[in-house]
Amino acid sequence: MRKISESTIRRLSVYLRFLEQAKAPTISSGELARLGGTTSAQVRKDLSFFGSFGKRGLGYAVPELTRRIRDILGLERGYRVVLVGAGRMGGALVQYHGFKQRGFHITAIYDQDARKIGSRWNGLVVRDIRHLESDLRKEPTDIAIVVVPAEAAQEVVDRLVQAGVKAILNFAPVQLAVPRDVAVKTVNMAQELETLSFVLANR
Amino acid sequence: MRKISESTIRRLSVYLRFLEQAKAPTISSGELARLGGTTSAQVRKDLSFFGSFGKRGLGYAVPELTRRIRDILGLERGYRVVLVGAGRMGGALVQYHGFKQRGFHITAIYDQDARKIGSRWNGLVVRDIRHLESDLRKEPTDIAIVVVPAEAAQEVVDRLVQAGVKAILNFAPVQLAVPRDVAVKTVNMAQELETLSFVLANR
Secondary structure (H helix, E strand, C coil), X not given: CCCCCHHHHHHHHHHHHHHHHCCCCXXXXXXXXXXXXXXXXXXHHHHHCCCCCCECCCEEEHHHHXXXXXXXXXXXXXXXXXXXXXCHHHHHHHCCHHHHHCCEEEEEEEECCXXXXXXEECCEEEEEHHHHHHHHHHCCCCEEEECCCHXXXXXXXXXXXXXXXXXXXXXXXXXXXXXXXXEEEECCHHHHHXXXXXXXXXX | CCCCCHHHHHHHHHHHHHHHHCCCCEECHHHHHHHHCCCHHHHHHHHHCCCCCCECCCEEEHHHHHHHHHHHCCCCCCXXXXXXXXXXXXXXXXXXXXXXXXXXXXXXXXXXCCCCCCCEECCEEEEEHHHHHHHHHHCCCCEEEECCCHHHXXXXXXXXXHCCCCEEEECCCCCCCXXXXXXXXXXXXXXXXXXXXXXXXXX
């Protein structure tokens, strides 16, 4: 398989969402483009990464394309996710319906704040971060979500990596150092607003 | 100015964050690439969109590059932001420090739930969504953040557009229809996890 850019992966995610909502048995590249805010040529290019899909003039078969994209994105299995940081954003993420729908199951929440430890969040009890390593030895996780202050993030990530976690979604506004075999994705909410301020400033 | 892709805008946002944290007076494209998880060639290409920056072998002057990127992203002014939807994610966003740091000021929060209306959030009183239009007539906003359930999102967006809002950050998992002169950016938290599941599934 050719190297796939993150932009392509993100667009595949978007196409998938629309495919899952589609009512018709087929969908055209033009329709996917319109829904995803891109061009038909881009849709065809994105899907061409994975071999031949669809027939000219007939569009893509929705169930097949859905299955292929889910497979490409690794969504045909479920993932265990632990969340570190029981703050407001952590609380919002724990309740986020979209995660479970996609097969991402938050199995544990950790914090170091004694006032939060033991409280119940969405059916899970917030655990003391001191138990992180022993818990992960017993029940390894696929992904960790890190929602701690910037100054605490690297230490938390070091502990997660040491415990064998290979994929981290980071909400702390800081660049994290990890070994080559660990994938980190940093989410920056302000960045999303900056794509809008760019538009407002350059129209 | 040539057309700039959203990927470039997103990388400029990332470079800006590192420039603001930089201690040295200059920074090389290699260093920016390392921090931003991309290549030196990509950094040079991204910055070349805006004319000539930096000197070969000397790197980029941090203060100048910071100012130029802030200018490009439209961050040299402040933005008024209203938030619609006083749920958990809305609450997390209201408290998000990164917004104010970047000049995005949340000036009002709206909800339709009588139990939430009147409650105080981060110094702001949650207002009845019924007052949206009259409030915006008195105090126009630059950007609206929509954090309502999927089935309510289009109606809220229609009202915002009708009231003159030109930029919308949408957290509802739904494709929104807006006029051509309105910019919408949809944030999908599950998508971020999907870039990680892709890595886990394809390593």
